[in-house]
Amino acid sequence: MTPLIRCAVGIDLGSTTTKAVILDEDGTILGRGITNSRSNYETACRVTLTEALINARFSLIAAGLGKAGLEKERQARLLADLEGRFRLQQYLGQLRALREAIDRAGDAARADATIAAATCAILDRMKEEAPALYAAGARRKSDFFRDLAGSRYVQLAEESGRAGGARFDALVGRFDKAILKVENDPAAAGSFEDHVLAAVLEMPDREPALEAAARRVMQVDLRQVATVGTGYGRARLPFPEGCIRSEILCHGLGAHALFAGTRTVLDIGGQDTKAIQVDDQGIVTSFQMNDRCAAGCGRYLGYIADEMNLGVHELGPLACQSSRPVRINSTCTVFAGAELRERLSLGERREDILAGLHRAIILRAMSLLARSGGVRDEFTFTGGVARNPAAVAALQTLVLENYGAMTTNISPDSIYTGALGAALFALRDARRAAA
Amino acid sequence: MAMSRPPSDVHKDSSQVRQKRMIADHFARLARASESGARCVYTFVPGNLTELLLAFDALPVLPEINALQSGMRGKSAEYIAVAEKAGHSEDVCTYVKCDIGMLKSGNVGPTGERLPPPDLLLLSYTGCFTFMKWFELLREEYSCPVVMLHVPYQGEGRITDAMRRYVVDQLREKVIPALEKATGRPYDEDRLRAALALSARAEDDFVWVLQSARNVPSPIDAYFGGVYYIGPIFTSFRGTPEAVDYYKELRAEVEERLRSGRGPVTPDGEASEERYRVVVEGPPNWTSFREFWKMFADEGAVVVASTYTKVGGLYDTGFRHDPARPLETLADYCLGCYTNLSLPSRVDLLSAYVRDYRADGFLVHSVKSCNSFSAGQLLMLREVEGRSGRPGGFIESDLVDPRYFSAANLKNRLESYFQMLDQKRPRSAP
Numbered sequence: 030m031t032p033l034i035r036c037a038v039g040i041d042l043g044s045t046t047t048k049a050v051i052l053d054e055d056g057t058i059l060g061r062g063i064t065n066s067r068s069n070y071e072t073a074c075r076v077t078l079t080e081a082l083i084n085a086r087f088s089l090i091a092a093g094l095g096k097a098g099l100e101k102e103r104q105a106r107l108l109a110d111l112e113g114r115f116r117l118q119q120y121l122g123q124l125r126a127l128r129e130a131i132d133r134a135g136d137a138a139r140a141d142a143t144i145a146a147a148t149c150a151i152l153d154r155m156k157e158e159a160p161a162l163y164a165a166g167a168r169r170k171s172d173f174f175r176d177l178a179g180s181r182y183v184q185l186a187e188e189s190g191r192a193g194g195a196r197f198d199a200l201v202g203r204f205d206k207a208i209l210k211v212e213n214d215p216a217a218a219g220s221f222e223d224h225v226l227a228a229v230l231e232m233p234d235r236e237p238a239l240e241a242a243a244r245r246v247m248q249v250d251l252r253q254v255a256t257v258g259t260g261y262g263r264a265r266l267p268f269p270e271g272c273i274r275s276e277i278l279c280h281g282l283g284a285h286a287l288f289a290g291t292r293t294v295l296d297i298g299g300q301d302t303k304a305i306q307v308d309d310q311g312i313v314t315s316f317q318m319n320d321r322c323a324a325g326c327g328r329y330l331g332y333i334a335d336e337m338n339l340g341v342h343e344l345g346p347l348a349c350q351s352s353r354p355v356r357i358n359s360t361c362t363v364f365a366g367a368e369l370r371e372r373l374s375l376g377e378r379r380e381d382i383l384a385g386l387h388r389a390i391i392l393r394a395m396s397l398l399a400r401s402g403g404v405r406d407e408f409t410f411t412g413g414v415a416r417n418p419a420a421v422a423a424l425q426t427l428v429l430e431n432y433g434a435m436t437t438n439i440s441p442d443s444i445y446t447g448a449l450g451a452a453l454f455a456l457r458d459a460r461r462a463a464a
Numbered sequence: 465m466a467m468s469r470p471p472s473d474v475h476k477d478s479s480q481v482r483q484k485r486m487i488a489d490h491f492a493r494l495a496r497a498s499e500s501g502a503r504c505v506y507t508f509v510p511g512n513l514t515e516l517l518l519a520f521d522a523l524p525v526l527p528e529i530n531a532l533q534s535g536m537r538g539k540s541a542e543y544i545a546v547a548e549k550a551g552h553s554e555d556v557c558t559y560v561k562c563d564i565g566m567l568k569s570g571n572v573g574p575t576g577e578r579l580p581p582p583d584l585l586l587l588s589y590t591g592c593f594t595f596m597k598w599f600e601l602l603r604e605e606y607s608c609p610v611v612m613l614h615v616p617y618q619g620e621g622r623i624t625d626a627m628r629r630y631v632v633d634q635l636r637e638k639v640i641p642a643l644e645k646a647t648g649r650p651y652d653e654d655r656l657r658a659a660l661a662l663s664a665r666a667e668d669d670f671v672w673v674l675q676s677a678r679n680v681p682s683p684i685d686a687y688f689g690g691v692y693y694i695g696p697i698f699t700s701f702r703g704t705p706e707a708v709d710y711y712k713e714l715r716a717e718v719e720e721r722l723r724s725g726r727g728p729v730t731p732d733g734e735a736s737e738e739r740y741r742v743v744v745e746g747p748p749n750w751t752s753f754r755e756f757w758k759m760f761a762d763e764g765a766v767v768v769a770s771t772y773t774k775v776g777g778l779y780d781t782g783f784r785h786d787p788a789r790p791l792e793t794l795a796d797y798c799l800g801c802y803t804n805l806s807l808p809s810r811v812d813l814l815s816a817y818v819r820d821y822r823a824d825g826f827l828v829h830s831v832k833s834c835n836s837f838s839a840g841q842l843l844m845l846r847e848v849e850g851r852s853g854r855p856g857g858f859i860e861s862d863l864v865d866p867r868y869f870s871a872a873n874l875k876n877r878l879e880s881y882f883q884m885l886d887q888k889r890p891r892s893a894p
Contacts, residue, residue, distance in 0.1 A: 261876070275880035278887060301873075313884045315855060318877055400842055400858070 032245070034059070035254045036085070037459050039451025040074055041279065042066060042260035045299030045327060045413065047073035049081035050448040051251070052456050059251075060085025061445050065173050065212075072213045074258075079215040086221050086246050087112060093242030107232070107239050109165060114228035116172075117163040119218035121156065123174045126217035128152050130207035147195035148203055151185040170340045175212050179204065222247055255459035257451040261300070274454050276447050277305055277316045283450030284409040285311025288438040292405035295394055295424070296446065297414035299327040302394050304401035311450075317401040325393035327413050329362045330420075333386055336366050337379065344383055348419030351384035358389065365389070384419060391423040395431065404428050406435035411446035415439050477729065479714040483695050486710065488575055490700050494523055495577035503647045506582040506602065509776040511590030511615055511798035513639070515659035515703035515785070520647045524700045525579060527598070531562040533574040535750030535864030543569060544865055557594045558833045558865040560601070567605060584646035585610040586639065591617065591803035592836045611642035615798045621809045623799045631795035656790045659703030663785040669711035670697050671779045676718050677768040678821050681738035683721040685728040687767035688757040691748060698776030703785075730761035739764030740885050743817045743826035745810075745841065747772045751866040759875050763882045769817035771810065774802035781813075807840045811847045818852040824885045827857040832868045855888055857881035 034053055041048045043066060051060040062080025066073045087108070094104050131148060155178065162169060162177070171177055182204050190197030211217050229243050257272050259279040284294040285307055294305040302325060305316040319326065334341040355377055359365055365386060372382045398404050408428060414420050425437055440446070476484075497504055505522045507513070509529065517524050534540045543565025544558060550568065552561050566572070573579045587599045587610055596612075603610050613634050616627045640651045673693055677686045684690070693714060701707040721727075727735035731754050742760075744767050749756045760767065774780075778800045786793040798804070805813070818826050828845050830838045845856040859877050862868035 261872075275883040276876075277880035278883050312887050313880075314888070315849070316880065316884070317858060318873070318880075402846065 031248055031250045033250045033252060034089075035459070036251050037452050037456035038078065038081070038253050038256040039279070039448045039453070039455055040077065040256065040258045040260075041276065041445075041447035041451055042070050042073065042258065043298050043413075043447070044261045044301075045331075046444070047077045047260070048445050048448040049074075049077040050445050050452040051081050051085045052452045054456075054459075056453065056456055058449070058452075059088050061442065061448070063172075063444065065175065067209075067213070069213065076213070076215050082251055083221045085251060086225070086249070087115075089246045089249060090225075090239070090242045093245060094236075094239055097238035097242075099236070099238065106165075107234065107236055110232055110234070111225075111228055111239065111243075113163040113165060113167075114231065115224050117159060118224040118228060120159055120162065120174065120177070122219040122223075123211050123217050124152065124156055124159065124178065126211045126214065127178065127204075127207055130210045131203050134203065134206050141195075141199070144195040144199050144203070147186075147189045147200060151182060151189065151200070154185060155181055170342065173212075174218070175208055179208065255455040255462070257455040257458065259447055259451045272455075272458075274451055277303060277318075278313055279447045279450030279454065280411060281305050281307040281313040281316075281450065282311040282453050283446035283448070284411055284438075286449055286453055287411075287440045287443075287446065288407060288409050290407040290436065291409040291438065293398065293401075293403070293408045294446075295398060295404075295408070295410050296412040297325075297327055297390070297394060297410075297420070298412045299331075302326055302397055304394070304397040306402050306405065315402050317397050319393075319397060324361050325390040329365065329386075329390055330414065330417065332362050332366060333369065333383070336369055337383075342416075345387070345417035345419040345421075347380050348383035348387050349380075349422065351378070351380040351419075353378075353381050354384035354388060355381045356388075357382070357385035384423075387417070387419040388423045388427075390414075391420060391427055394424070395427050399431075404432040404435070407438055408435055409438040409440075411440070411443040413444050415443040416441075477714075477717050479710060479717055480692060482710055482713060483692065486696060486701060486706050490523075491573050491575040491577055491579075494525065494573070494580055495575075497523060497580040503583040504580045505584045505586050505643070505646065506599075507586040508588055508590070508592070508595055509698050510592065510801040510803040511588035511613065512698070512702075512776065513586065513588065513613070513635075513794055513798075514700060515656055515663055516635075516639070516643065516794065517586075518659045518703050519652055519655040520643045520649050522583075522643065522647055523580075525582065526699055527563040527602070528559050529699055530566060530573060530579070531559040531864055532750045534562050534566055535866075536753055537574060538751070539566070540751055540864035541866050555833065557598075557835075558863050560594060560598045562864045563598070564601060564605075567602075581606050582608050584608065584642060586642075587612040588615065588798060589613065590615045590798055590801050591805075594836060609642065609646065611639055613639055613798070615804055617806070618799060618804050618809060619806050621806055621812075623796060627799055628792055628795045631798060632791045635791050635794060653790055657787040660785040660787040660790055660793060662705060662708050663697075663703045664787070666697055666702065666707040666711045667777075667779045667784050669708075669715040670694075672715055673711070673718050674769070674773065674780055676722060677766075679722060680741070680822060681725075681727055682741065682766050682768050682821075683718050683726060683728060685730070685735075685760075685767050686773060687744045687748065687770040688730075688753075688760065689728055690767070690770055690773040694773045694776060702777075728766055731758050732761065735761060735764065735766060737764045738766045740825070740882055741766055741768045741821065741823045742885075743768060743814060743821060743823045744770045744772070744829060745814060745826065745844065746829035746831060746837065747775075747863060748829065749861045749869050750864050751862075752869045752871060755871060756861075756869075756874070759878050763879065765878075765882055768821040768823055771802050771813065771817075774813075776801065778802050778805075778813075803837070807844060811844050811851070814844065814848045815851045818848065818854050823852075823854060824889070825855045825857065825881070826852070827859065827881065830858065830860045832860060832862040833865060834863065855881075855884055857884075 037052045039050045046063050047066045049062040053059050060081040061084050062077040064073055064076040091108055186197050186200035189195050225243050229240050257274050259274050259276045280296050284291045296303045302319045306314045308314055330344055331341050334344050503522045504525055505517050506525045509526055534543055540562045544561045546565035546568050547561035571579045585599045589595055599610055676683050696707040696710050742765055783800050828841045830841050849856045859874055
């Protein structure tokens with residue numbers, strides 16, 4: 030008989046990324062998925078859910094392997110190796126799809142033999158380099174195919190342009206046209222079943238328990254019994270109205286689930302900042318959101334990263350190296366860009382400017398927190414920006430100065446807080462329906 | 465700050481049709497003022513002295529109403545741009561800029577007819593700091609006399625004899641002589657008394673209508689519907705037989721609605737279910753009035769009491785115009801307008817509304833360009849929350865500047881707020 034797991038799914042459609050969380054019937058997190066939101070929420074939903082389902086199956090493999098009595102370290106190594114190989118297969122699948130999409134695109138460049146050859150060379154090179162991207166201990170700037178393949182493609186296109194080969198803009202144009210098709214098609218990456226066994230079988234360290242676990246998990250029926258959507262795009266979620274919850278409520282409940290002592294939640298997402306007060310059950314008692322202006326949100330950091338030609342994840346660590354933060358007053362994203370260039374031209378250090386920028390956005394969040402009723406113990410910081418160490422440091426300093434010492438919670442999975450809350454609401458719906 | 469004609473595709477009760485006709489007739493009288501020789505007095509909604517103007521046969525023009533109607537007609541963006549070009553900054557009250565822009569664009573009123581210039585600017589200063597600057601600007605534009613009625617702020621939360629005397633003295637010594645001069649007519653106290661008696665009759669019915677929202681479910685929406693109900697009594701009709709008839713008809717309609725168990729009228733017809741009862745502080749947004757209203761109606765949210773419907777007179781705490789004390793009663797009226805109340809008094813009123821109208825929560829709609837009334841609203845929110853134990857919500861947009869109405873954000877926040885109310889209900893966690 031096919032093993033059946035009833036799942037509750039929460040999907041948080043953010044302005045920048047879409048997240049999914051899958052819970053089993055007991056409320057244990059089985060899987061998480063994340064993708065960039067694009068302009069197409071339905072696709073983002075499908076892609077992130079596919080991701081979360083794959084992630085859930087990996088959790089099940091881990092749980093299965095855990096029962097085999099292996100040494101913890103070996104378990105971890107085996108799982109990391111398996112996942113790396115699996116991801117590599119997905120990447121190669123998407124790379125193949127990219128090549129096909131570029132070939133199929135009816136553009137003038139196809140007629141140009143130089144451009145066609147250069148494109149082909151770039152893609153060949155990317156294929157060759159792929160295993161290194163997923164090797165044990167390799168660091169990737171992003172896990173999104175668009176970012177990962179895109180940045181390398183652009184680098185190689187630049188090299189080609191500089192070397193007097195095919196023109197840079199023609200090469201990049203081909204990528205830009207094709208990438209959407211690839212990233213919007215989860216099938217391009219291949220399914221769990223497509224890759225997992227192959228990945229297990231090619232591992233040099235063959236472990237029968239792992240193979241058994243993988244085979245068992247392939248059979249599992251992960252059945253979605255309830256789904257709740259939330260986030261900015263929730264009105265366009267492909268779910269009925271009753272399955273849609275406010276992101277405020279989801280963040281409140283999600284934060285409560287992560288840290289039961291939570292009373293105040295700050296969430297800084299791509300285009301909004303939320304300050305939420307919750308009671309001891311995770312029920313929202315009051316909230317404030319940024320209103321007429323989105324300055325000081327995650328996008329601000331994205332913009333600054335672009336201005337400095339850095340990845341958004343590199344900003345925080347760099348800012349943390351600052352010894353003399355620059356005072357920056359404007360939280361207007363556009364003005365901050367100008368201020369940044371001005372400061373750089375005056376010879377200020379990048380890390381000091383960045384530290385100032387981080388403080389500026391947190392100051393704005395502080396005002397929102399004050400409006401919502403202040404910061405109460407325990408304080409939970411969520412959203413994409415909570416992963417930024419410089420933002421966290423600035424926040425902790427300002428909270429201490431304004432509200433005194435208190436427990437500040439930040440989960441490494443804080444970006445999934447909204448989706449987790451949504452999944453918990455879905456679980457409640459499912460239980461109520463079952464009763 | 466007050467009501468307007470409804471957008472054309474909203475369901476209309478016969479009282480609404482009547483009101484529309486009353487307004488059209490009034491603007492027609494204004495358009496003919498130069499031929500008929502009627503004198504026009506520009507004045508403000510809070511602290512308007514309509515009965516006194518009627519006693520002089522003067523026609524009132526209310527620039528706030530013109531501004532909000534321009535907002536509803538989709539003209540305000542253009543008018544505001546004209547005013548900004550003339551040097552008024554982005555942060556100036558958008559009613560002022562809209563009015564100035566309308567004036568500079570030919571002063572065509574909501575019915576498409578030109579408004580007459582003022583013979584007198586009657587500046588009733590009742591809590592809004594901007595009023596003075598506004599009429600200062602109009603004085604420059606029109607080169608006409610201004611008379612100011614300074615209404616002392618109810619800082620202590622009550623009206624004292626000294627305050628009343630101070631206002632009455634100004635009425636006697638400044639306002640009445642200015643009106644005599646502008647109209648060429650002598651002050652006739654009997655006419656004033658007769659108008660005040662009519663006011664009180666209309667006020668009784670008006671208050672009955674507002675208080676009908678204490679019923680669960682409520683037969684009216686006291687904010688989105690309320691802005692229509694305040695129309696005659698807040699503007700040019702208080703003290704007229706037309707207003708008495710209007711409120712009598714309105715009351716009969718609401719009585720019938722109550723008898724047959726019908727809910728309030730919404731942009732999409734009658735509300736089928738009252739899911740949330742809320743109290744609202746602050747004026748509505750006018751440029752997206754219908755869209756804003758729908759954000760409530762779609763969620764089954766009914767506004768059962770609002771402070772905005774008290775800016776042109778606070779009647780539900782017992783005040784009525786009293787023909788026996790004509791000038792004193794006008795003074796009491798001006799002193800008692802919601803705009804003239806202190807923050808603690810506003811908190812008292814809101815808390816009483818939440819309790820008496822059995823509201824699930826209350827919302828502040830804060831106006832970006834209004835410094836007079838937005839100040840302190842967050843404090844009020846916390847205070848009312850503490851006293852009533854009901855959750856407060858805070859949303860922001862603007863009166864008539866469409867640039868400050870972010871529909872997606874407002875909707876997002878309102879939905880979150882209503883779901884929060886749901887979650888806080890006993891035994892109904894979503």
